[in-house]
Amino acid sequence: MRNLDITTLRSFLAVAEAGGVTRAAGFLNLTQSAVSMQLKRLEESLGLALLDRSGRGVSLTPAGEQLLKYARRMVELNDEIYARLTATDWEGELVLGVPHDIVYPVIPRVMKKMQRDFPRVRLQLISSYTAGLKEQFARGEVDVILTTETEPGDGAEPLLEVPLRWYGAPTGTAWKTRPLRIAFSRRCGFRPVAISLMEREGFDWELAVDSESDRTIEVSVSADLAVTPILEGHAPAHFELIPPGELPELGKQSICLYASSARPQLIEPLLGALRAEFGVLRGRREIAAA
Known part of the structure; x- marks a missing residue:
């Protein structure tokens, strides 16, 4: 046998x-x-x-x-x-905060692994913008958060660096119009980055959509009424990457990890799973670049 x-x-x-x-x-x-x-x-x-x-x-x-x-x-x-x-000693609740635009593909795999390996640990997921998540973390309302930042803040552990790209509707033409029509969420951390770069380069643009709702941004871009900045590889399936070089480059964003020092027995396995999954993404990017 x-x-x-x-x-x-x-x-x-x-x-x-x-x-x-x-x-x-x-x-x-x-x-x-x-x-x-x-x-x-x-x-x-x-x-x-x-x-x-x-x-x-x-x-x-x-x-x-x-x-x-x-x-x-x-x-x-x-x-x-x-x-x-x-694993009968592993019992409790953890709160994980993640910006909505980087939930996929990593977080579902991490949550599945935590449920499988530590069934007595209840992992609660909340999704918000980086600024709001950092405020909640500072108040002790969240155990672990991921963020997207141009420069990692104090106490951050950078996990992955990702290009910020322009996206529009499939086969759309909104990116060719001038002034360039852009859709922004009011709380999006990419908004000041993109506006600063556009102003610095003197690029002709206008605010086409200014909304609190991410769904409004999605509908507007899908309808070819505007373009919007999104991390490369994290755009909805109904968006299309605008060819690099056609619009001002937006630089890169760091996906960062912040973790509470309390309850390390529960938190460390979650941190390990997050590091491993983002390590896989980093490895795939390195292979693609080579």
């Missing part, structure tokens, strides 16, 4: 998600050689090549792609069993 080892499957998953052995080793707190040996053992036990190492990075072979979904299910089931039978 042959049995698959959960530890080797966990290493395989980390390599597949991180896109490389070195980065996966960092996430697993193992040496690169230890991870490589585990992968070799897994391939030998199955008699299959799971990774294609011929390119600059590491990609999955067809057999590796097939194994991936099973490996994820087995590791998740293993962790769920272990958590439910042993």
Whole structure:
């Protein structure tokens, strides 16, 4: 009877998600050689090549792609069993605050992992703008917050740097009109950044939509009545990236992490999950850039 080892499957998953052995080793707190040996053992036990190492990075072979979904299910089931039978001391409530525009794709995965690994910890999610979240954090109303900032504030842990881009309607023409019609939310932290850059460059623009409602911004942009700044990769599916260089560059924003020092036993697993998921995003960006 042959049995698959959960530890080797966990290493395989980390390599597949991180896109490389070195980065996966960092996430697993193992040496690169230890991870490589585990992968070799897994391939030998199955008699299959799971990774294609011929390119600059590491990609999955067809057999590796097939194994991936099973490996994820087995590791998740293993962790769920272990958590439910042993983690009886982990109990309480945490409040996580996240700007609405970076909820996807990371936060659902983090919440699922926390529920699986720590079923007695209730994780409450609130979504708001960075300024409001920082105020709530300062008052002790939120345990952990993520922010989007041009410059990380005191006590911030930068997780990822993301370009701020212009988005409009698919096949739209609003970005070609002058003055450029822009839709802004009144509380959006990107608003002063974009206005400052437009004014500094003397670009002809006007405020087309000034609203408290993000839905109003979405409808206006989707209708090709205006454009709006959004973090690259975080725009709604019905928005289209305006080709870089056509409008003034908006620079980059840092996604930052702020955490309370209270209740570290509960908070540290959440911080670890957030760091790991944003680490995966950072790795994918680095691979794409290379």
